[in-house]
Amino acid sequence: MCIRDRYQRRVHGIISKMEIKEVSGKDFGEGRDVYAFDFITKGYTEEKNFKQQFSQWGIFENLGLYYFRFNQRYDELQVDSFLNDLFSSAEVRKAISSEFSFNTPAVGKVSYEKLKCTMTNMDMFEVLEKREIVVEGYIKKRFDEFFDGITIQDLLRECILMEESEYYDVFSTEERQQFLFHVFTLLVLGGALCQYEDYITEYLKKTKELYKSLVSARKDPTSGSIFVESNVFRVKAIDDTQIWPEKSHPQNRLYVICLLYTSDAADDLLCVDLGGRRIIKKK
Numbered sequence: 001m002c003i004r005d006r007y008q009r010r011v012h013g014i015i016s017k018m019e020i021k022e023v024s025g026k027d028f029g030e031g032r033d034v035y036a037f038d039f040i041t042k043g044y045t046e047e048k049n050f051k052q053q054f055s056q057w058g059i060f061e062n063l064g065l066y067y068f069r070f071n072q073r074y075d076e077l078q079v080d081s082f083l084n085d086l087f088s089s090a091e092v093r094k095a096i097s098s099e100f101s102f103n104t105p106a107v108g109k110v111s112y113e114k115l116k117c118t119m120t121n122m123d124m125f126e127v128l129e130k131r132e133i134v135v136e137g138y139i140k141k142r143f144d145e146f147f148d149g150i151t152i153q154d155l156l157r158e159c160i161l162m163e164e165s166e167y168y169d170v171f172s173t174e175e176r177q178q179f180l181f182h183v184f185t186l187l188v189l190g191g192a193l194c195q196y197e198d199y200i201t202e203y204l205k206k207t208k209e210l211y212k213s214l215v216s217a218r219k220d221p222t223s224g225s226i227f228v229e230s231n232v233f234r235v236k237a238i239d240d241t242q243i244w245p246e247k248s249h250p251q252n253r254l255y256v257i258c259l260l261y262t263s264d265a266a267d268d269l270l271c272v273d274l275g276g277r278r279i280i281k282k283k
Helices: 048-056 076-088 090-095 155-161 179-189 201-214 264-268
Strands: 003-005 010-012 014-020 037-042 064-070 110-115 141-147 150-154 217-219 226-228 230-238 254-259
Touching (some): 037 090, 048 201, 064 090, 076 110, 076 230, 076 254, 141 155, 150 155, 155 179
Parallel strands (some): 014 254
Antiparallel strands (some): 003 010, 037 064, 141 150, 230 254
């Protein structure tokens, strides 16, 4: 999603978002139908509500959002094949050529981590107030420290990045595996030339907006409950080659988001105010 290069002090990034559509494709695999991909468009970060804030945080110019359709039903048992076909696709390679180059005509292996994508509210961030990392919206400061290429100048960044910190346990291991947490972290850490926020309001607001726009949701007709129906993968390597020059840097990110269902239920996701407290939405 975003990469920070500590040597060149530049920020790069990519997200691929998929939805199903019937398109023609050529089968270059054996014994199965190969996923064919059709490029739709390159993201929406130039929209006013994203551009101004993302520019301030140093992630606008090189945050790439790419949308593709694919030609058959998604099978969770065929994730490896899906990702191999994605990065082997000539259509995909052409679309992301400014971000990546490939040395082989087809990908044999994609190393990835499947993230959790179940959050439908912003309650997980309320703990920041309880632990007094944030006080009445203000992010508490600390002495500057350079850590993993990022300047840690407040307790929020400390609790996100520094495992030895007394605040690292603010977010559990399971919460850190949530895609919502990854989106929040991306915005809070920002790019190489980031103008940090003193208050958490904008971080929560843009996290909510970006997350809602990237995932799909379904409303249970009986209970009225909202479920996220997207699969999210953080890609780490392609054909055993690390994608990024600094494999462990916290802002080196490539996500593939598979949109499984489209619904107006997305409008009901994360119905919270800027402080993170839940608002019951009346019909």
